[in-house]
Amino acid sequence: MDISSFLTSLLTSFVIFVVLVLLFTWLSRRPGNAPVYYPSVLLRGLDPWEGRGRGTRSPVGWIRQAFAASEPDVVAAGGLDAAVYLVFLSSVLAILVFSAIVLLPVLLPVAGTDHALEDSTGRVPPNVTDFERLALGNVKDESARLWAFIFAVYWVSFVTYFILWRSYKHVSNLRAAARSTSDVKPEEFAMLVRDVPVPPPDQTIKDSVDSYFRALHPDTFYKAMVVTDIKKADKIFQEIEGHKQKIAHAEAVYAESKTTNRPEGTRPTHRTGFLGLIGKKVDTLEYCSEKIKELLPKLEDEQKSTLSDKQQRAAFVFFNSRAAAASASQTLHAQMFDEWTVTEAPEPREVIWTNLPKKIYDRQTRQTVVYLIVFVTVVFYMIPITAISAVTTLQKLREKLPFLKVVVDQPLLTTVLQAYLPQIALIVFLALLPTLLMLLSKLEGIPSQSHLVRAASGKYFYFIVFNVFIGYAIGSSLFSALQDVINNPPGIFTTLGARLPGNATFFLTFVALKFFVGYGLELSRLVPLIIFHLKRKYLCKTEDEVRAAWAPGDLGYNTRVPNDMLIVTVVLCYSVIAPLILPFGVAYFALGWLIAKNQVLRVYVPSYESNGRMWPHMHTRIIAALMVYQATMIGIITAKRFYYSTILFPLLAISLIFAYTCHTRFYPAFAKTPLEVASQQLKETPNMSTIYTAYIPPCLKPEKLEDVEVFEDAQSRTTSRAPSF
Amino acid sequence: MDISSFLTSLLTSFVIFVVLVLLFTWLSRRPGNAPVYYPSVLLRGLDPWEGRGRGTRSPVGWIRQAFAASEPDVVAAGGLDAAVYLVFLSSVLAILVFSAIVLLPVLLPVAGTDHALEDSTGRVPPNVTDFERLALGNVKDESARLWAFIFAVYWVSFVTYFILWRSYKHVSNLRAAARSTSDVKPEEFAMLVRDVPVPPPDQTIKDSVDSYFRALHPDTFYKAMVVTDIKKADKIFQEIEGHKQKIAHAEAVYAESKTTNRPEGTRPTHRTGFLGLIGKKVDTLEYCSEKIKELLPKLEDEQKSTLSDKQQRAAFVFFNSRAAAASASQTLHAQMFDEWTVTEAPEPREVIWTNLPKKIYDRQTRQTVVYLIVFVTVVFYMIPITAISAVTTLQKLREKLPFLKVVVDQPLLTTVLQAYLPQIALIVFLALLPTLLMLLSKLEGIPSQSHLVRAASGKYFYFIVFNVFIGYAIGSSLFSALQDVINNPPGIFTTLGARLPGNATFFLTFVALKFFVGYGLELSRLVPLIIFHLKRKYLCKTEDEVRAAWAPGDLGYNTRVPNDMLIVTVVLCYSVIAPLILPFGVAYFALGWLIAKNQVLRVYVPSYESNGRMWPHMHTRIIAALMVYQATMIGIITAKRFYYSTILFPLLAISLIFAYTCHTRFYPAFAKTPLEVASQQLKETPNMSTIYTAYIPPCLKPEKLEDVEVFEDAQSRTTSRAPSF
Structure with a gap:
């Protein structure tokens, strides 16, 4: 050059x-x-x-x-x-x-x-x-x-x-x-556990996680949340959200069309086929409300079955103090490294859920x-x-x-x-x-x-x-x-x-x-x-x-x-x-x-x-x-x-x-x-229930499941084939 | 070939x-x-x-x-x-x-x-x-x-x-x-701390170790033992032990020499110079007893000054459960890695004392x-x-x-x-x-x-x-x-x-x-x-x-x-x-x-x-x-x-x-x-005082200092130049 x-x-x-x-x-x-x-x-x-x-x-x-x-x-x-x-x-x-x-x-x-x-x-x-x-x-x-x-x-x-x-x-x-x-940050009270071993047939994964950590941390263990396969629930949830957005958009369009000349306006319509280009023409507002009404019970069912039957071999474990969580996440738990591997929990918003259950x-x-x-x-x-x-x-x-x-x-x-x-x-x-x-x-x-x-x-x-x-x-x-x-x-x-x-x-x-x-x-x-x-x-x-x-x-x-x-x-x-x-x-x-x-x-x-x-x-x-x-x-x-x-x-x-x-x-x-850092005094007594809720994925916590107790009960429900005794 | x-x-x-x-x-x-x-x-x-x-x-x-x-x-x-x-x-x-x-x-x-x-x-x-x-x-x-x-x-x-x-x-x-x-093993209740930072002038190292770990492990901390420079105390101790052995040996020789023919026997003698070959000839039994009498108070003084003034920047910290010790020794304590580094404690008999105070x-x-x-x-x-x-x-x-x-x-x-x-x-x-x-x-x-x-x-x-x-x-x-x-x-x-x-x-x-x-x-x-x-x-x-x-x-x-x-x-x-x-x-x-x-x-x-x-x-x-x-x-x-x-x-x-x-x-x-391993049940309630004593070096624990309280008090005695308040 x-x-x-x-x-x-x-x-x-x-x-x-x-x-x-x-x-x-x-x-x-x-x-x-x-x-x-x-x-x-x-x-x-x-x-x-x-x-x-x-x-x-x-x-x-x-x-x-x-x-x-x-x-x-x-x-x-x-x-x-x-x-x-x-x-x-x-x-x-x-x-x-x-x-x-x-x-x-x-x-x-x-x-x-x-x-x-x-x-x-x-x-x-x-x-x-x-x-x-x-x-x-x-x-x-x-x-x-x-x-x-x-x-x-x-x-x-x-x-x-x-x-x-x-x-x-x-x-x-x-x-x-x-x-x-x-400030209370949820991730400072939690620990991520992966490679949970297969539980005995009369226990759910949630139960085995609970009993394992309760035994090892009797004084500081608060609760555990098992990671679930939310793919299907999330799909239904996204569908509902999509319909909600469509309704909001359609309502705005409808309101706009009501000029003084034509106070009744034009009800917005769309086609149900590919990209809204082909298929039957429907009234958007009606169609979407219908869809939501259809999907909501489906979501609820799916949420329940996800929580109880789609538990994955990974979990978040919550402790009642920051120091306990910090110390626990640095301690080797199992004799075999390919079981119960623990790490510090990431922030709820940056968790990549699908990667959590992957084995070591x-x-x-x-x-x-x-x-x-x-x-x-x-x-x-x-x-x-x-x-x-x-x-x-x-x-x-x-x-x-x-x-x-x-x-x-x-x-x-x-x-x-x-x-x-x-x-x-x-x-x-x-x-x-x-x-x-x-x-x-x-x-x-x-x-x-x-x-x-x-x-x-x-x-x-x-x-x-x-x-x-x-x-x-x-x-x-x-x-x-x-x-x-x-x-x-x-x-x-x-x-x-x-x-x-x-x-x-x-x-x-x-x-x-x-x-x-x-x-x-x-x-x-x-x-x-x-x-x-x-x-x-x-x-x-x-x-x-x-x-x-x-x-x-x-x-x-x-x-x-x-x-x-x-x-x-x-x-x-x-x-x-x-x-x-x-x-x-x-x-x-x-x-x-x-x-x-x-x-x-x-x-x-x-x-x-x-x-x-x-x-x-x-x-x-x-x-x-x-x-x-x-x-x-x-x-x-x-x-x-x-x-x-x-x-x-x-x-x-x-x-x-x-x-x-x-x-x-x-x-x-x-x-x-x-x-040293984890033992600093907190401004307020942490609300453990809020901390726990922060890790519930959005598709699992709408409407009816807002009550954390319900969420937990669903996870713990024993799906036993063999009786417990 | x-x-x-x-x-x-x-x-x-x-x-x-x-x-x-x-x-x-x-x-x-x-x-x-x-x-x-x-x-x-x-x-x-x-x-x-x-x-x-x-x-x-x-x-x-x-x-x-x-x-x-x-x-x-x-x-x-x-x-x-x-x-x-x-x-x-x-x-x-x-x-x-x-x-x-x-x-x-x-x-x-x-x-x-x-x-x-x-x-x-x-x-x-x-x-x-x-x-x-x-x-x-x-x-x-x-x-x-x-x-x-x-x-x-x-x-x-x-x-x-x-x-x-x-x-x-x-x-x-x-x-x-x-x-x-x-079985209760002392090393399972202890943790080795090195790189203790220089304490403020009104504190001994022992005090600063105590307060640091008591703050971070309020429920499980038992006691701390600061490593001291025992070179001089150990030298005196070894000298006394040597004289004791000589007396035992000389007594056996003396007893042997008391045959039926010569019931008074020959009192064993040795020379005080190089390798017992040159120097003044002395009666071994008398000379050694004399020496021990001379050295004992010296040892006692040296023990006291060692404990209070020769504290080194390393310590053993004891916990009241095995799980607490295991967890603590795996947890990062200080923000800066060159302070308060912790590791699992070695067995008391294999500790290399002189190496402990070396900085990172x-x-x-x-x-x-x-x-x-x-x-x-x-x-x-x-x-x-x-x-x-x-x-x-x-x-x-x-x-x-x-x-x-x-x-x-x-x-x-x-x-x-x-x-x-x-x-x-x-x-x-x-x-x-x-x-x-x-x-x-x-x-x-x-x-x-x-x-x-x-x-x-x-x-x-x-x-x-x-x-x-x-x-x-x-x-x-x-x-x-x-x-x-x-x-x-x-x-x-x-x-x-x-x-x-x-x-x-x-x-x-x-x-x-x-x-x-x-x-x-x-x-x-x-x-x-x-x-x-x-x-x-x-x-x-x-x-x-x-x-x-x-x-x-x-x-x-x-x-x-x-x-x-x-x-x-x-x-x-x-x-x-x-x-x-x-x-x-x-x-x-x-x-x-x-x-x-x-x-x-x-x-x-x-x-x-x-x-x-x-x-x-x-x-x-x-x-x-x-x-x-x-x-x-x-x-x-x-x-x-x-x-x-x-x-x-x-x-x-x-x-x-x-x-x-x-x-x-x-x-x-x-x-x-x-x-998992550290949380196993123990056969008996551990005697914490025995565990603590196991780590006291032999030259610091004879005769008068057998009481652990005295040992501890000596370590904690504030050698302050500035008044505490």
């Missing part, structure tokens, strides 16, 4: 960004758009413009507000998970800023005043850009200047350790504070299979990526597809296309993955949504690093490179070292494109805005429907975090090769932090709260990125035939030790609830 | 063994030797010959008894750890027997009827032994006969999985049974350093081993050291020496290691003796496998081989594969020597017998001294297990290369099981009880040996240019999955106490 297409790319990206920000400033000030730009504020029952005076309406008001909001504000608005995500962004920002203030003034002059890229006559060839002249590539082999680069690697590493240590401590305290609040061997097998699939996918997705990187020069494309000549020969279009084609290919490609990975992770048998997101984003990270980074960097001669690596694993350093510098410009453009266009779209929310207005105009008739049209969703950590991690990896790896990438990295994370904070305060609504359990995951991956960086630098400096590069080896060991130390020191408090 | 020296080695070993067994039969029947051959029986207060009639005195009576003893007998006599060790031996025996009954009839004809070792004229060269002709080496390259060997590897692997799974289950049940007995970072650093040292030692001990294997042929030795000619030129001596020299060098070499490894492991900060033994024997295993097996097998060209391996790690398979077959005879002799001579010595107990008789005749005057002279000690798992593991590894690896090694392996473990059972029933007395925690360690190492074997076989068969060897690769994966499955299924019940 030459300098002009690089600048074009940068400039167009920037223009798009500015346009989008201006759009945002204009659109977000129109009250009608409030549900798009302030949904979180509205949902918390506040007025978006209340009490903030002129500031809010000024073009930069949102920036001022984002800066002004404190961490507790963020926790209050978006939960601890959002606050932890902001800590992640600011930590990376701090790492890059501290790196930049030393690396830029030191390395640019050192590299810029050397002459490796000059030809024999002492002149710089015209195809070498200034950008390349200010990078490691311009330093001669065996030059003593390489000491500066070795120092830089050490500096970046220690800055990373320092910032990460502080951040881990900070997040750890945040988590402890959030967990020791005096089933889970292990599924996990193995899923990891195999992911591994195979990582390896074979390299083929399309390799193809992309081989075809990315338009000249090659033109040779192979002559009919493109007309397009390619237009100079302006060529420049733009040349600047964007590979990046767009990559971005589209990556957009397809998260759904697949969430699906795969769900198949593993993971019991909660937050865990699922962590698992999926872990896989996505490997995907991204292996495919995009290593895949693109090693580029077109991937397979020969792979061959080298297999025959000579330490050679991966030199292979990476030899190939990375050439791709610096590509990744610079990639980062720039991602943040200008990505953040512009994120902030301006153009897509949700258009969808909202279309829906409101043509589809929504009731309040509920309008509310559903602007429901903001949550932050989507499973794609956000790995994408940010890719940028971290890329920027770290190039920080010493081509220090000019650092300002772009700083801009990415500074803007990212600002925009994410704005979105957290005003837009997104968390769908669950894991109290920062995402952090250890982020922490480990930042260290992984750092180690990729360190290994790469060893290779690059060795490739310059500068054998003092060996003094970088200890860094790899230090990184491992650092990761291990952080893990032993901080991780246990993330994986388990410390007794 | 040629066939004659091999047979000589075998024959002499066997003769030595027979002589030693005859000696044992003769010696063990003499009542005066009972303390050497029946110490465990005597200590349990039984009569060695009681009620067993003629059988005991018949030459094979011990064999009959060993077979007759059931597992509960073994547990009663030698504890669960001994029973688990016997399970280990019998499991390996079963693996080898099942392997042998298929491998011998299948592989011997397949190998024996091929012709790879014949020269071009179709005759077998005279230097090829029958032993070599019946091995894999005689199969031609690319021969379809190699399918039989591939099948054999699969057979051995699946036999191993099957036996190991059954054994793990069996040991797991043994452990559960042992742990759920209704100290422990981690020490562990890292120790592993580094072990790693360096593993690598550098290869040099002497290589030297040994280079010099092991006497001819080479003779060339280098001409003065040995006289010895070497005697034909008989040459044969014997040639047969034994390398093996003896190895055995002597390995005998030096265990002490070093125990010392190193102790430096890691491990809190209990049983854990220490596991750690040391783990290190010893790596040592043995790397040095003896790989080191000797790769042999004289070790460094060039190492070079190959570093450049091309997968090449380790081919390297091992190419070199192993040639050393089969060496290892066969090694196994034979080990079991014939080793077991002969073990059974006949010649060394303890001689020492006992010498001591009794010349040194012991009092009953206590005689008792000390025959004290049998325990089984010494830290050397036994790794040595057995070496044999397992060697026999497994050669089982397919040279199936004739299998009968030797079977003999080793059959004899080993028989003799170990005899020794457990009659001789050794366990010095601690870890309830079979050694088993997971043995299990993992058997799988490691199996994987070395599988990898080696892949190499060997590939070296025969038979590329279907790739169908052996899945075996490596299966082994890993098997190990992982066993680990998740069984290991937690070894690392922690399941609540």
Whole structure:
């Protein structure tokens, strides 16, 4: 890529960004758009413009507000998970800023005043850009200047350790504070039990769970709730809900049709067949009420039979104190690990019910299979990526597809296309993955949504690093490179070292494109805005429907975090090769932090709260990125035939030790609830019945079963074939 | 090594063994030797010959008894750890027997009827032994006969999985049974707390421990005992004990000297200087009584100051039920992992007091350093081993050291020496290691003796496998081989594969020597017998001294297990290369099981009880040996240019999955106490004060401090500089 297409790319990206920000400033000030730009504020029952005076309406008001909001504000608005995500962004920002203030003034002059890229006559060839002249590539082999680069690697590493240590401590305290609040949270009184053994024939599962835990925790056991197979009950429940919505919609339509001219109005009708397009035409209001009347007794029957006959081998066990629940969930219960496995209970809203009854061997097998699939996918997705990187020069494309000549020969279009084609290919490609990975992770048998997101984003990270980074960097001669690596694993350093510098410009453009266009779209929310207005105009008739049209969703950590991690990896790896990438990295994370904070305060609504359990995951991956960086630098400096590069080896060991130390020191408090935290005094005596009810799935608790006693009795009803005595 | 020296080695070993067994039969029947051959029986207060009639005195009576003893007998006599060790031996025996009954009839004809070792004229060269002709080496390259060997590897692997799974289950049940007995064991009511944070200045450590655990376990906390620095108190205590022993000894000597001729006798004297050889001559009885009188008040003062001023940042916390202790020791207590770390308490008699107060970072650093040292030692001990294997042929030795000619030129001596020299060098070499490894492991900060033994024997295993097996097998060209391996790690398979077959005879002799001579010595107990008789005749005057002279000690798992593991590894690896090694392996473990059972029933007395925690360690190492074997076989068969060897690769994966499955299924019940087990009913109401007293170190609980209240008060006495209020 030459300098002009690089600048074009940068400039167009920037223009798009500015346009989008201006759009945002204009659109977000129109009250009608409030549900798009302030949904979180509205949902918390506040007025978006209340009490903030002129500031809010000024073009930069949102920036001022984002800066002004404190961490507790963020926790209050978006939960601890959002606050932890902001800590992640600011930590990376701090790492890059501290790196930049030393690396830029030191390395640019050192590299810029050397002459490796000059030809024999002492002149710089015209195809070498200034950008390349200010990078490691311009330093001669065996030059003593390489000491500066070795120092830089050490500096970046220690800055990373320092910032990460502080951040881990900070997040750890945040988590402890959030967990020791005096609010009653149902999940803190519960424990999830899986792999319940088959009960004797005269007992239901519920009875055996009850008697087992009552015997082991005689003083603290409150109640147990057995997980049931709610598939059928849920289907009927959803049907009823659907009919209710249809009635509400039809009533609104009916009311609208009663104009003064035709006070009787038109009763809305629909067809009962496929998609309402074929079949008998019926009066919607009558038909749906009829259906509901039909379904309600069915639901009731189904609820009863579900509770008594469809008990699964998993349960929630409730204790009468937080400390008892915390202690019990950390204690091994059965002699055989494949029975009565206990874990902390997830929040009721994030439970994945269908995964709970999966047996331990089933889970292990599924996990193995899923990891195999992911591994195979990582390896074979390299083929399309390799193809992309081989075809990315338009000249090659033109040779192979002559009919493109007309397009390619237009100079302006060529420049733009040349600047964007590979990046767009990559971005589209990556957009397809998260759904697949969430699906795969769900198949593993993971019991909660937050865990699922962590698992999926872990896989996505490997995907991204292996495919995009290593895949693109090693580029077109991937397979020969792979061959080298297999025959000579330490050679991966030199292979990476030899190939990375050439791709610096590509990744610079990639980062720039991602943040200008990505953040512009994120902030301006153009897509949700258009969808909202279309829906409101043509589809929504009731309040509920309008509310559903602007429901903001949550932050989507499973794609956000790995994408940010890719940028971290890329920027770290190039920080010493081509220090000019650092300002772009700083801009990415500074803007990212600002925009994410704005979105957290005003837009997104968390769908669950894991109290920062995402952090250890982020922490480990930042260290992984750092180690990729360190290994790469060893290779690059060795490739310059500068054998003092060996003094970088200890860094790899230090990184491992650092990761291990952080893990032993901080991780246990993330994986388990410390007794110190669980023993905090509560504000009020917990209402155990409310806690218990929180875990009843919606399809099992409407109307007649609202009384918990009935629910319980239904579960305990002995379905004995053999008499109890 | 040629066939004659091999047979000589075998024959002499066997003769030595027979002589030693005859000696044992003769010696063990003499009542005066009972303390050497029946110490465990005597200590349990039984009569060695009681009620067993003629059988005991018949030459094979011990064999009959060993077979007759059931597992509960073994547990009663030698504890669960001994029973688990016997399970280990019998499991390996079963693996080898099942392997042998298929491998011998299948592989011997397949190998024996091929012709790879014949020269071009179709005759077998005279230097090829029958032993070599019946091995894999005689199969031609690319021969379809190699399918039989591939099948054999699969057979051995699946036999191993099957036996190991059954054994793990069996040991797991043994452990559960042992742990759920209704006897009161102090360690089941206690929990070890380390990394106690520095208390505020107006509190002692004892106070802060008390208040912390009382707050977190209000209903179940009984008492806490802070670990103190007992070095000085223990020194005084030992001095007093030494003087007491001297007085007892001197009194016996004095009484002996009062013959009818000289009724006044001679008062024993000794010199006070170095080793009693120089210095002033004093009357022993008077001098020692004087000394004790002097030391007693000193001890008392020291005890008091130890308890109040030398409190360390570690403690034992006692609970009023087993379930509470089990649950508490598995629960994370503090938000920061480097404070208040809790683990299950070890038995009082196996506590390593000096290691308890070591902080977590100290422990981690020490562990890292120790592993580094072990790693360096593993690598550098290869040099002497290589030297040994280079010099092991006497001819080479003779060339280098001409003065040995006289010895070497005697034909008989040459044969014997040639047969034994390398093996003896190895055995002597390995005998030096265990002490070093125990010392190193102790430096890691491990809190209990049983854990220490596991750690040391783990290190010893790596040592043995790397040095003896790989080191000797790769042999004289070790460094060039190492070079190959570093450049091309997968090449380790081919390297091992190419070199192993040639050393089969060496290892066969090694196994034979080990079991014939080793077991002969073990059974006949010649060394303890001689020492006992010498001591009794010349040194012991009092009953206590005689008792000390025959004290049998325990089984010494830290050397036994790794040595057995070496044999397992060697026999497994050669089982397919040279199936004739299998009968030797079977003999080793059959004899080993028989003799170990005899020794457990009659001789050794366990010095601690870890309830079979050694088993997971043995299990993992058997799988490691199996994987070395599988990898080696892949190499060997590939070296025969038979590329279907790739169908052996899945075996490596299966082994890993098997190990992982066993680990998740069984290991937690070894690392922690399941609540099910801890909640068993007790025979009697536990006497909490006895439980507490069990953990007071001997030097802190004599005479005046026998009253626990005093001990406690001394610990709680506030040493405040700032007034409490």
